[in-house]
Every structure is written in C-alpha cells, then in structure tokens.
Amino acid sequence: MAPENLTVSFELVRAVLSKETRSLAGTSRDNGTLYRGQAAPSLQNHFVYLDNNELVIESSFGHGGALETIPLSVPAGVKLVEGDDAELYVLSSNDKAYRVVQTQTPNATPPAALLSQTGCFDAADPSVPTAGLIEYEPAARLWSDGATKRRWIAMPDWDTSGTQITVLPDGDFDFPAGTVLLKEFSISGVLAETRLLVKDLNGDWAGYSYEWDAAQTDATLLSAGKTKVVNGQEWEYPSPFQCMYCHSVAANRSLGVETAQLNNTLEYSATGISANQLTTLVSIGLIDPSLGDVSTLDSLPEYDDLSAPIDERARGYLHSNCANCHRPGGPGHGPEDFRYQLAGSDIGASDVVPWLGD
Numbered sequence: 001m002a003p004e005n006l007t008v009s010f011e012l013v014r015a016v017l018s019k020e021t022r023s024l025a026g027t028s029r030d031n032g033t034l035y036r037g038q039a040a041p042s043l044q045n046h047f048v049y050l051d052n053n054e055l056v057i058e059s060s061f062g063h064g065g066a067l068e069t070i071p072l073s074v075p076a077g078v079k080l081v082e083g084d085d086a087e088l089y090v091l092s093s094n095d096k097a098y099r100v101v102q103t104q105t106p107n108a109t110p111p112a113a114l115l116s117q118t119g120c121f122d123a124a125d126p127s128v129p130t131a132g133l134i135e136y137e138p139a140a141r142l143w144s145d146g147a148t149k150r151r152w153i154a155m156p157d158w159d160t161s162g163t164q165i166t167v168l169p170d171g172d173f174d175f176p177a178g179t180v181l182l183k184e185f186s187i188s189g190v191l192a193e194t195r196l197l198v199k200d201l202n203g204d205w206a207g208y209s210y211e212w213d214a215a216q217t218d219a220t221l222l223s224a225g226k227t228k229v230v231n232g233q234e235w236e237y238p239s240p241f242q243c244m245y246c247h248s249v250a251a252n253r254s255l256g257v258e259t260a261q262l263n264n265t266l267e268y269s270a271t272g273i274s275a276n277q278l279t280t281l282v283s284i285g286l287i288d289p290s291l292g293d294v295s296t297l298d299s300l301p302e303y304d305d306l307s308a309p310i311d312e313r314a315r316g317y318l319h320s321n322c323a324n325c326h327r328p329g330g331p332g333h334g335p336e337d338f339r340y341q342l343a344g345s346d347i348g349a350s351d352v353v354p355w356l357g358d
Helices: 019-024 240-246 277-283 310-321
Strands: 007-013 047-051 054-058 066-071 079-082 088-091 097-103 134-136 148-154 180-187 190-199 205-212 219-221 226-230 233-237 265-267 274-276
Touching: 047 079, 180 233, 190 219, 190 233, 205 240, 265 277, 274 277
Parallel strands: none
Antiparallel strands: 007 097, 047 054, 054 066, 079 088, 088 097, 134 148, 148 180, 180 190, 190 205, 205 219, 226 233, 265 274
C-alpha cells in the first residue's frame, strides 16, 4: 500500500504520444524510469515501473527493493511511459493517456511551511527548541556523513495528561498519537537540515525535511528530495517518501529510540546534568517504572568504544544503520537480520545463498 503521506491519482489527459514513445513503454522493471517530473513531487528521484497492474516505486538510494506499490485505477492492458515533459503517463489498451499526479491524503493536516511556524522551536530563533522537548542521543550513533546532530522528543501534554511511551517486548518504543521526533543536522557549525517525524492522530507516521537558509534564520519545508552543497559538503535532503523507506514498518518507524539505544548516560544540555536516559524517562513519567532495573537491559556500544568487544561494536553499528531494513519483514533484500540481539550464524550473512545475483 502507499505510505500515509502520499496518494496519487491517474488523470486522463489529451496528451498525444508518438508511436516511438508508445513502443518504448512497458510493464516490467526493465521498462521503468527515474522520475524527474513535477506532478508528483514525492516521487522525484525514485525509480518507477508497472508490474501486475500496480505502480511500483523503488528508493533512489540503491537498495533495489520495492518501496511501495500503488494499484492502478485505469483500464487493463496498461503501459508506463515518460512524456517529453518528464511526467509519467499510464497508457490504456486503447492508447488513452493517464498522467500520474500526487494528491493530498484525505483529512491530512499540511505541515507548517517554515520551521519557525511548527511550534517545536522558538519562532524568533528556530535553532532553539521550545520548553517541553526532551533531548535524547542514541548510544550507537547512526551514520550521517560527518554531520553533527541534535535530537528531541515532543509528546502531547505528557507532563499534565500522564501520557506515556509503551515499551514493546523487543525494546522498541510505541509512541502515542501526536508525538514528534526531531533531528537537526549541522555541517562544521552550519545548520543544514531539520527533520520531523510525526505520528498523526490516526497513528500514522510521516516524515518532513526543512532546509535551512543561507542566513541561518529559518528553514523551509521541502516537498521533494534535493542535493546541494552546504559549507563545502554535498548534502542530500530526503523526500517524504524516502523518509519512510528507512523508517520502515518492520522497525516500528521510530529509529534510535529504544531501550538498548537509550540505556546510557547523557549530559542534558539544558541543565548540564548527566543521567541515564532510560532512568530519566522513568523519573519524569514518560515510561512506567515497571521497566525495572536498567542495568539488566542491553546497552548498545558505540563503534569507536575500544573498551567494548569488537563483535559487540560491529553488531551495534549494524543494528543502528542496517537493521531497520535487514530484519524479518523489512524491505532489505536477502536473509540478513542485523538486530543486536542476534550473533554469529543467526544474522544470516555468512554461508548463505544470495537472493540477487551472485
């Protein structure tokens, strides 16, 4: 099914496509195309093709797996073609053309156009988080091409309503509707991007990327992915579609917030106090005390922590950066399961038959 933050329609148009163009159209991955049009911004830089009367969309990050499938609402016998305008057209058996157009999700609330308008940061200085945001830092950092990151959790009225995070059996956090997870990226001191992962009132997650301006005064919501140079380094901004590829359903959407990632000490910038993050979440009422003694729970080691065994450091890195896709039910190809709890032959990476190629 299509992700929560994207729906498309198939709009009948009067476009006349040449015989040569029609002959190039097809219904397999070999006849797909990398979308660069404007009618469906969230599909930009994604590989799209038809298969079994469905529109199949793959991530542009080279994972090779089907990202989403969208059933066609057009007559049978269809083919897919890219028009001279770079838009996608689905051709029916009688050569009628239907343009692929992004549409709004019903009842969806559009995100704020500027970061300063989201309510998560100071309107006068959107690099300053508002009171009530809870700082956190994963024990095993996720790779981000050398960028420095800051992260926060925003939960609706948690301090007055008693709303809590539910800790699932595998240690993942199940957040209440209305939660926002925030992550800020800077490159050698220059703000590049702020991302919001939002769980709406229906319980569906959606990702949004805000691009900081050159003056470092505010950041603007992006409707599609893009690449630009920030402080001398090329930086890639994900589309809403790409956000939800890495934040997979199999990994419970919210990455980096789980017991094994937060079972470590953090110096909180607002107070200067150092404390265990899980203990802190329990003490402020965000997690039920039934979580128990945190010293009995896993804690992921950082990859460069030389005091930890090298196999645990490697497994922590794989858990943080790969297990969101490579796990049971995830979008990663192959039998690998890179969750930290597994070791040795259980991860499925050695002496196994590859699923693709040799």
